Amino acid sequence: LQLFHDSRHRLPPGPWPLPLIGNLHQLDHLPHRSLARLAARHGPLMSLRLGAILTIVASSPDTAREILQRHNADIAARSIGDSMRACGHCERSVLCLPPRRKWRALRRLGAAELFSPQRLAATWFHRQEAVAGLVRRVSDHAARGESVDIGGAAHAAALGLLSRTMLSADLDSGTAREVSDIVDEASVLAAGPNVSDFFPALAAADLQGVRRRMARLVRRMYAIIDEQIERRKHSHAAGEARRNDLLDVMLDKEGELEEESTDDMRRHHTIRGLFTDLFTGGETTSHTIECALAELLQAPNSMRKVQEELKSVIGTKHQIEETDISKLPYLQAVVKETLRLHPPVPLPPYEAEATVEIQGYTIPKGTKVLINIWAINRCADAWVEPNKFMPERFLRTEVNFMGRDFQLIPFGAGRRICLGLPLAYLICPRRPHHQVYRLHQARWNNHQVKLHQLMSSMDQLLVAELNNYNKRFTKEDDKDTPRLNQRGELRRTSSAWQNCHEETYGCPVLCGLAPVVVLRSFGDRVEVFAVSVSLFPSLGRIQPWSAHDLIRIPYLTSVVQTMAFFLACISSLLFIFLTTYIFQPHLDARRRLPPGPRRLPVIGNLHNMGRRNPPHRAFARLADCYGPLVSVRLGGVRAVVASSSDAAREVLQEHNAELAGAAAWTRGTRAATTPTPSSRSRRAASGLATEAMLAPRRLAELGTAREEQARELVRGVAEAAEAGEPVDVARAVFPRVAGVLWRSMFSEGEDGLDAATELELGDVVREAVVVAAAPNLSDYFPVLAAADQLGVRCRMEKLVGWTYALIDRPIERRRRARAAGEPRKGDLLDAALDMEGGGEVDGDDEGWVMNQDTMRGMFMDLLVAGSGSTTSTI
Numbered sequence: 026l027q028l029f030h031d032s033r034h035r036l037p038p039g040p041w042p043l044p045l046i047g048n049l050h051q052l053d054h055l056p057h058r059s060l061a062r063l064a065a066r067h068g069p070l071m072s073l074r075l076g077a078i079l080t081i082v083a084s085s086p087d088t089a090r091e092i093l094q095r096h097n098a099d100i101a102a103r104s105i106g107d108s109m110r111a112c113g114h115c116e117r118s119v120l121c122l123p124p125r126r127k128w129r130a131l132r133r134l135g136a137a138e139l140f141s142p143q144r145l146a147a148t149w150f151h152r153q154e155a156v157a158g159l160v161r162r163v164s165d166h167a168a169r170g171e172s173v174d175i176g177g178a179a180h181a182a183a184l185g186l187l188s189r190t191m192l193s194a195d196l197d198s199g200t201a202r203e204v205s206d207i208v209d210e211a212s213v214l215a216a217g218p219n220v221s222d223f224f225p226a227l228a229a230a231d232l233q234g235v236r237r238r239m240a241r242l243v244r245r246m247y248a249i250i251d252e253q254i255e256r257r258k259h260s261h262a263a264g265e266a267r268r269n270d271l272l273d274v275m276l277d278k279e280g281e282l283e284e285e286s287t288d289d290m291r292r293h294h295t296i297r298g299l300f301t302d303l304f305t306g307g308e309t310t311s312h313t314i315e316c317a318l319a320e321l322l323q324a325p326n327s328m329r330k331v332q333e334e335l336k337s338v339i340g341t342k343h344q345i346e347e348t349d350i351s352k353l354p355y356l357q358a359v360v361k362e363t364l365r366l367h368p369p370v371p372l373p374p375y376e377a378e379a380t381v382e383i384q385g386y387t388i389p390k391g392t393k394v395l396i397n398i399w400a401i402n403r404c405a406d407a408w409v410e411p412n413k414f415m416p417e418r419f420l421r422t423e424v425n426f427m428g429r430d431f432q433l434i435p436f437g438a439g440r441r442i443c444l445g446l447p448l449a450y451l452i453c454p455r456r457p458h459h460q461v462y463r464l465h466q467a468r469w470n471n472h473q474v475k476l477h478q479l480m481s482s483m484d485q486l487l488v489a490e491l492n493n494y495n496k497r498f499t500k501e502d503d504k505d506t507p508r509l510n511q512r513g514e515l516r517r518t519s520s521a522w523q524n525c526h527e528e529t530y531g532c533p534v535l536c537g538l539a540p541v542v543v544l545r546s547f548g549d550r551v552e553v554f555a556v557s558v559s560l561f562p563s564l565g566r567i568q569p570w571s572a573h574d575l576i577r578i579p580y581l582t583s584v585v586q587t588m589a590f591f592l593a594c595i596s597s598l599l600f601i602f603l604t605t606y607i608f609q610p611h612l613d614a615r616r617r618l619p620p621g622p623r624r625l626p627v628i629g630n631l632h633n634m635g636r637r638n639p640p641h642r643a644f645a646r647l648a649d650c651y652g653p654l655v656s657v658r659l660g661g662v663r664a665v666v667a668s669s670s671d672a673a674r675e676v677l678q679e680h681n682a683e684l685a686g687a688a689a690w691t692r693g694t695r696a697a698t699t700p701t702p703s704s705r706s707r708r709a710a711s712g713l714a715t716e717a718m719l720a721p722r723r724l725a726e727l728g729t730a731r732e733e734q735a736r737e738l739v740r741g742v743a744e745a746a747e748a749g750e751p752v753d754v755a756r757a758v759f760p761r762v763a764g765v766l767w768r769s770m771f772s773e774g775e776d777g778l779d780a781a782t783e784l785e786l787g788d789v790v791r792e793a794v795v796v797a798a799a800p801n802l803s804d805y806f807p808v809l810a811a812a813d814q815l816g817v818r819c820r821m822e823k824l825v826g827w828t829y830a831l832i833d834r835p836i837e838r839r840r841r842a843r844a845a846g847e848p849r850k851g852d853l854l855d856a857a858l859d860m861e862g863g864g865e866v867d868g869d870d871e872g873w874v875m876n877q878d879t880m881r882g883m884f885m886d887l888l889v890a891g892s893g894s895t896t897s898t899i
């Protein structure tokens with residue numbers, strides 16, 4: 026139904042979604058790449074359904090400009106992943122907050138206290154120290170001929186730098202390691218696919234446990250930040266000098282930024298939120314440094330040019346100043362080219378806060394909007410050989426990443442452009458050049474840099490996971506099984522493996538959905554490939570996984586397994602549903618039912634009903650073949666049709682006591698607001714109606730009103746006939762009949778029901794008759810009734826609601842008149858009000874009470890049944 030709903034909007038083009046999963050099957054472990062491939066086929070503004078979420082993806086500089094510049098006022102809110110809701114973090118995170126007062130205040134604070142030119146100038150020595158420490162570490166390793174985990178070292182240095190800038194102090198080594206681990210794990214959790222993000226209705230269940238794991242990390246991070254806050258408060262209390270850093274400023278402004286709270290999770294929540302975001306920002310910087318070095322190691326020419334530039338500008342100087350950066354154009358070009366090819370945030374997610382039109386297409390309010398920075402930065406129209414690492418391209422162009430040139434937006438653009446851009450701008454160019462310079466001096470042999478050592482420290486987690494797979498899927502005592510050790514190196518346990526060039530692991534679990542990990546060894550070099558065998562064809566192909574991609578294996582698996590679990594649940598339900606309907610005809614055949622046509626599985630005899638003829642005619646034809654008492658199966662409902670006077674007498678006279686219940690198949694149209702009438706309450710209501718409305722005395726009293734209505738009807742028809750116009754008899758008769766019934770029930774004339782309302786009442790009652798008589802899937806398959814696929818109950822509810830509101834008016838007026846002591850009118854309404862509160866409550870479902878609801882139901886039934894049948898007779 027959602028897909029049907031989408032097709033009615035003028036959405037941008039996109040791949041055809043499957044029911045339930047939408048286009049999820051077309052995404053693989055690197056969604057920005059899969060989306061870029063799809064965009065090449067469907068265009069730079071593309072719509073998809075990711076599970077239940079309508080998503081628009083912008084993949085070209087022009088579409089990004091439209092969204093982040095022209096429509097930025099309407100598309101500036103974040104689409105928040107479920108993991109970010111852990112411990113309410115999204116309510117205090119500048120990353121997630123909607124673009125309103127608090128978000129503006131936090132951004133202003135960050136911009137003024139951390140990233141303003143004055144602040145950055147005042148804190149240059151912190152950066153100098155952090156970089157010097159990193160360089161020392163790298164050169165020590167290099168001097169000893171040891172390999173270095175550059176990602177881990179760069180991340181530690183970035184965190185050190187951030188803590189010095191925010192807290193004017195280093196975190197102790199244990200805490201720094203813990204923060205680094207938390208940030209690593211949190212980034213993986215937040216970036217990994219999560220079923221809750223694609224099916225928000227399931228979010229409460231947190232099926233993959235992502236929110237739970239994130240909550241543990243957030244709580245730990247908040248505890249570390251709280252510790253720093255407490256320390257600072259003690260130092261203030263002890264009269265130590267203020268440091269005027271971000272923490273001091275935020276403590277001063279805490280009163281303005283948050284309400285006082287005694288709740289432990291809400292204390293200092295603004296400081297906790299902002300500091301957590303800023304610590305997380307450090308990861309992007311180390312990722313960039315790592316990628317720049319990885320690219321340089323694979324491009325000897327570029328490496329040589331950087332080294333020569335450094336030699337000529339820096340010479341024998343041991344320390345490099347920030348002012349030197351402007352004299353190093355080639356190094357700057359290397360950083361820009363790295364950010365172009367490897368943006369650390371490739372798909373920032375937004376949400377449309379209003380419906381907007383872009384390039385003639387509609388983006389409805391509430392849609393998720395993804396800016397595919399990865400695809401935009403590689404746009405073939407903007408760049409020559411877009412996938413090649415060519416820093417030289419930036420020596421010839423003024424293009425910059427400050428958010429104005431939309432062909433290069435690694436930091437995003439518009440109102441939500443990266444908050445840390447000024448800092449990142451200063452530290453990114455410095456680090457690679459320090460490292461390259463030192464590596465060169467120490468004659469570091471780049472053969473020693475193994476692929477996995479360039480991974481960030483996140484890969485430890487992956488290695489543990491891979492080992493888990495190995496343990497689970499291979500025999501523990503199998504000596505031939507190569508294992509990855511904790512440092513990510515392959516342990517070769519036998520000579521057989523030494524000679525083997527390819528080995529495959531994995532075993533099919535749950536519908537064959539487990540990943541198969543393939544390790545290839547070429548002499549010294551190890552490459553890791555993964556193949557995922559799944560129900561989804563696009564996941565089934567073999568894909569080479571680079572070191573960076575490797576981390577995604579467990580996450581891809583978890584989402585695929587969760588999806589598989591759901592598919593298994595849904596297919597089981599479908600299986601039960603189908604088998605029930607398939608076997609029902611066989612069960613029927615074993616009972617001594619009246620004769621009837623052969624039933625088909627699932628639909629039973631629905632096909633015998635014909636598409637055009639009304640059911641009574643179809644049943645009459647069946648009676649000609651099978652006799653006056655025919656048994657049929659209408660979907661899931663068994664029915665017996667009586668078609669002769671004898672059969673009717675047996676049903677309506679002899680067995681009337683047992684066969685007087687309402688047909689089961691009226692369930693689908695029964696509006697939720699209508700109380701289910703028990704047979705006793707129905708009997709009571711019909712007794713009341715016969716006595717108070719249809720008694721000869723009462724009918725005689727209303728004779729004049731009926732005659733007046735008939736005269737008006739004839740007058741209307743005659744006028745139309747004179748003018749030569751056709752007359753819709755049903756439309757003319759319905760309001761008259763409904764009007765007569767209204768007067769009989771409530772004794773109200775023009776004063777109670779004016780001509781316009783009478784006409785509307787006629788239309789509503791007429792529509793209710795049509796809706797109730799139309800075929801409805803819910804009547805034939807009661808298990809589907811809750812879903813109301815054809816929307817029949819929903820339509821009926823609207824009509825019933827309108828009529829109930831109308832019926833309430835005379836009831837209210839009469840209550841007031843009776844309270845004021847006005848004389849009784851002796852009509853059905855008076856009789857019903859006399860009985861109010863009375864009834865027969867005997868505990869079982871046969872009990873009933875006369876109350877407002879019973880009255881509404883009774884009056885509505887009389888209106889629909891009375892006017893429907895009378896009009897069709899006329």
Ligand code: HEM
Pocket residue numbers: 119120121132187302303304306307309310313364368369370373374398434435436437438440441442443444445446448449453
């Ligand atoms: C190479 C370094 C970095 C890159 C490439 C980068 C990239 C990005 C990108 C693409 C966004 C999303 C922008 C959008 O939604 O349009 C972002 C947001 C953000 N970044 Fe960075 N970033 C880097 C470094 C940093 C650093 C060092 C910090 C802080 C210490 C930081 C803090 C933030 C914050 C707080 C936001 C959220 C802004 C908001 O939603 O209002 N970033 N970054």
